[in-house]
Amino acid sequence: MKKWTRRAFIGTGILASGALVIGVAIRPGNRSSKVAGLIAEEGETVMNIWLKISPDNTVTAIIPHAEMGQGVHTTLAMMLADEMDADWSKVKFMEAPADKEYANYVVAKGFIAGDKTFPKFLEGTIDGVFLTAVKSMNFQITGGSASVRFTGQQGMRIAGAAAKAMLLQAAADTWKVPVEELKAEKSTISHPASNQTATFAELAQAAAKVKAPKQPRLKTPEEFTLMGTSQPRLDIPAKVTGTAKFGMDVILPNMKYATIKAAPVFGAKVKTVDTSIPSDSEGILKVLNLENAVAVVADGFWQAKSAINRLNIEFESTENDGKSQDDILNGYQMAMDKALEEGSIEEHFRSGDVLNALSEAETIVEAEYQLPFLAHATMEPMNCTAWVHDGKCEIWCGSQNPLGAKAAVAELLDISPDQVTVHNQLLGGGFGRRSETDVIKQAVAIAKEVDYPVKLIWSREEDTQHDVYREATISRMKAGLDESGNPVAYSHQFLFKHHPPEAADLPYSVPNQLIQFTSPNSFVPWGNWRSVDHSVHGFLTESFIDELAFAAKKDPLAFRKSLTQDKPRFQKVLDLIQEKSDWNSPLPTNWGRGIAIAQSFGSIVAEVAEVEVNVEGKVKVHRVVCVADAGFAIHPDGFKAQMESGIIYGLAAAMSGEITIENGAVAQSNFHDYQVTRMSEAPKIETHIINSGNPPGGAGEPSTPVIAPAVTNAIFNATGARIRQLPISKTDLRVSIQQAT
Amino acid sequence: MINLTINGKEYPVEAPAGMPLLWVIREQCELTGTKFGCGIAQCGACTVHVDGQPIRSCITPASSVEGKNITTIEGIAPDENTLHIVQQAWIEEQTPQCGYCQSGQIMSAVALLNENPTPSDEEIEQAMSGNICRCGMYGRIKSAIKRASAALQASTSNPLLP
Incomplete structure (x- = not known):
């Protein structure tokens, strides 16, 4: 695991002969020698921005994404190495430095194009447009389950294939033989007819002078040697020996530690604080008023934390001081009513005539749902090390958005982004939280007041109470069934629309639909939470369709199948999960089985949960069967691990995850009152992957949206109690289960 | 001092x-x-x-x-070039994701196996439920402990204690 360091830059930035740097088709324009200076050491050849070849014939994949456990460094390196026919045992990876040259055009393209694949011949045009768009956005983000789908498919593979084509051409030119007679294998080019061979490294200099192909031919799945296999993850060995370095683990000479106490109420400011060094504290160096928080800098975190606990801090009052969770939810109800009355509600989707269809329907089903705020609770509490010196700023942290961090720091210090260096570290969990720059800016605000590096560490309490939250929300759903139980009308009114834009779409064939939303003001800060809007709509849509199946007196799985006949991928996923979950087999008393399915981030995931509700009303999820149409799983074991991870993450939220607001502030503070799933509560998970031949789908998020409805639908199956409010722990199931059995 | x-x-x-x-x-x-x-x-x-x-x-x-x-x-590793049986099992099961909790998970697992070299599923759950993994790798942690337990049984020359 090699990271770019300042030392390496100064020592080796001299390679820089522009002729060695070659662009590939998807990154039009001249690949700058500047990047070569950042990533190449002496004697190395930079083939293009995503790989370099060293004199020892090592191929290094340069990965413009952060590693937060999703195995992205390994998987993307595999995609590049496979196309290149590199010897996997000699492939290394390196995380790309946060530099605008690495702005992830392909990720942006995927997002802006709304996950739609576009015709090949348009790519050139689209690239031009996106280039401009992305440059202004400063993308180098890791999120949206996008790394493999966009960077991998359109970046790493093309880079690898282009490099191979260039190496082949170089060999052909050198040996004066037709390129078609050459073979690339295990980082070597050979010409069997004349019995000549050369390593990639031996050909690298010549290859770098070859004109890069505009559209290198990519392998077909039958030709893959690495893609589709589960290579051991490159980041794992360091993670079992304690040597893997997270942001939290950075140690610099003369570094000091800081912690903060933020205003409990969002938006409040510090009114008074004595910033003189407290006389009763040892090792305290500085007390700073940061306006929305107070910081203490000390010799160690614990000293800083002890001191800050003893400070008398008064915060200004705000209009939100007295607000409670009920106030917020009542406000949402009123906002929804008002938007409907005034006609200001916005349209998400409309087809047919819902009102008319509802009036003619045989059966009406109506339900209101409610979801809570959720915190991310990454294992590694928020932290960032910053050092402001010589008109420059260096930061060390685990970020999903290092270029965003760079821009934010430059703006804060009013210096050029070129003077800001982001040393990205491993992330101890991201889930969307580490795409924010709030903690980074705070660390820099502290560091600019001192002349040494400062590591800012938030306590778990601050991490819980000053997160950016998945929104609490309400939703109103109404549907009409005809006399045969077929849904003919579907009306859904929800709050807030972030992204992806298609999250609220109904995947089922219902002729008359009206989906609307409004976005009331909220003083609780919002942030991307694993699967984002799908975490809301997966629960809403899949709970309500289950209600419709029950009203129609149909089997929930068969009902879903009957309404997705125009979606062959859904049909296959449903067929396979029916088989793998033994859908029709009997269960013990007090047990129930529930299903949910959703398409998100390019993958289609169905889950069947088997739950037991005991006489005390306690819910135990015993087994989850997961079937995913992954398009094509590049790293099947990594894909499975992501499904498992997303299920447990979503399950923690479904069972007990709830952030509530009291007196304008978050009431929970740590793992004792924001409880997460532990091993004793974790179900057995069985994942089955379908490689449907579609483009690779996302892995990091798509299993999260469906676990909550799979479990609540299973609870309904066991008890007859329909859970319309998350978390499940809010509902007392004692009476229901006793009546059911 | x-x-x-x-x-x-x-x-x-x-x-x-x-x-x-x-x-x-x-x-x-x-x-x-x-x-x-x-x-x-x-x-x-x-x-x-x-x-x-x-x-x-x-x-x-x-x-x-x-x-x-x-x-x-x-x-916990016996020497610089050898991993502890539990660390080895962790790699074989490809257990960590983000990896942040894994030092603590491994220390709890080593302590469990020192005390009880052949723990049942329930005993593993009981011993490990104080260790949170937000990446949710509980299934793999459990498999890795069982793998380490089996390796321990198979090995006579490789004492578990550091």
């Missing part, structure tokens, strides 16, 4: 009264494999062994373990 014995090495450290062992290990001894997660013994990321027993270093005053044998994740 107190003297701590960590992984067999002496560390004379300045620890203010009440300072938890976690911060001494991380900041003064610069052994960063032991992690801070919650500060209130709820998550297990800071688990180390004191005389072979797993403890939460975030709530254990450093002064209370002077003169005892402290073992951290950096100290």
Whole structure:
């Protein structure tokens, strides 16, 4: 695991002969020698921005994404190495430095194009447009389950294939033989007819002078040697020996530690604080008023934390001081009513005539749902090390958005982004939280007041109470069934629309639909939470369709199948999960089985949960069967691990995850009152992957949206109690289960 | 000044009264494999062994373990070139995702297997439920413990204790 360091830059930035740097088709324009200076050491050849070849014939994949456990460094390196026919045992990876040259055009393209694949011949045009768009956005983000789908498919593979084509051409030119007679294998080019061979490294200099192909031919799945296999993850060995370095683990000479106490109420400011060094504290160096928080800098975190606990801090009052969770939810109800009355509600989707269809329907089903705020609770509490010196700023942290961090720091210090260096570290969990720059800016605000590096560490309490939250929300759903139980009308009114834009779409064939939303003001800060809007709509849509199946007196799985006949991928996923979950087999008393399915981030995931509700009303999820149409799983074991991870993450939220607001502030503070799933509560998970031949789908998020409805639908199956409010722990199931059995 | 014995090495450290062992290990001894997660013994990321027993270093005053044998994740492998059976099992099961909690998970697993080399599923769950993994790798952690247990049974020459 090699990271770019300042030392390496100064020592080796001299390679820089522009002729060695070659662009590939998807990154039009001249690949700058500047990047070569950042990533190449002496004697190395930079083939293009995503790989370099060293004199020892090592191929290094340069990965413009952060590693937060999703195995992205390994998987993307595999995609590049496979196309290149590199010897996997000699492939290394390196995380790309946060530099605008690495702005992830392909990720942006995927997002802006709304996950739609576009015709090949348009790519050139689209690239031009996106280039401009992305440059202004400063993308180098890791999120949206996008790394493999966009960077991998359109970046790493093309880079690898282009490099191979260039190496082949170089060999052909050198040996004066037709390129078609050459073979690339295990980082070597050979010409069997004349019995000549050369390593990639031996050909690298010549290859770098070859004109890069505009559209290198990519392998077909039958030709893959690495893609589709589960290579051991490159980041794992360091993670079992304690040597893997997270942001939290950075140690610099003369570094000091800081912690903060933020205003409990969002938006409040510090009114008074004595910033003189407290006389009763040892090792305290500085007390700073940061306006929305107070910081203490000390010799160690614990000293800083002890001191800050003893400070008398008064915060200004705000209009939100007295607000409670009920106030917020009542406000949402009123906002929804008002938007409907005034006609200001916005349209998400409309087809047919819902009102008319509802009036003619045989059966009406109506339900209101409610979801809570959720915190991310990454294992590694928020932290960032910053050092402001010589008109420059260096930061060390685990970020999903290092270029965003760079821009934010430059703006804060009013210096050029070129003077800001982001040393990205491993992330101890991201889930969307580490795409924010709030903690980074705070660390820099502290560091600019001192002349040494400062590591800012938030306590778990601050991490819980000053997160950016998945929104609490309400939703109103109404549907009409005809006399045969077929849904003919579907009306859904929800709050807030972030992204992806298609999250609220109904995947089922219902002729008359009206989906609307409004976005009331909220003083609780919002942030991307694993699967984002799908975490809301997966629960809403899949709970309500289950209600419709029950009203129609149909089997929930068969009902879903009957309404997705125009979606062959859904049909296959449903067929396979029916088989793998033994859908029709009997269960013990007090047990129930529930299903949910959703398409998100390019993958289609169905889950069947088997739950037991005991006489005390306690819910135990015993087994989850997961079937995913992954398009094509590049790293099947990594894909499975992501499904498992997303299920447990979503399950923690479904069972007990709830952030509530009291007196304008978050009431929970740590793992004792924001409880997460532990091993004793974790179900057995069985994942089955379908490689449907579609483009690779996302892995990091798509299993999260469906676990909550799979479990609540299973609870309904066991008890007859329909859970319309998350978390499940809010509902007392004692009476229901006793009546059911 | 107190003297701590960590992984067999002496560390004379300045620890203010009440300072938890976690911060001494991380900041003064610069052994960063032991992690801070919650500060209130709820998550297990800071688990180390004191005389072979797993403890939460975030709530254990450093002064209370002077003169005892402290073992951290950096100290469980038999030597520089060999991994502990549990670490090896962790790699074979491809257990970690983000990896932040894994030092604590492994320390709890090693302590469990020292006490009970052939734990049942329930015993594993009981011993490991103080360790949170937000990436949700519980299934793989359990499989890795079983794999380590089996390797332990198969091995006569490879004592588990560091």
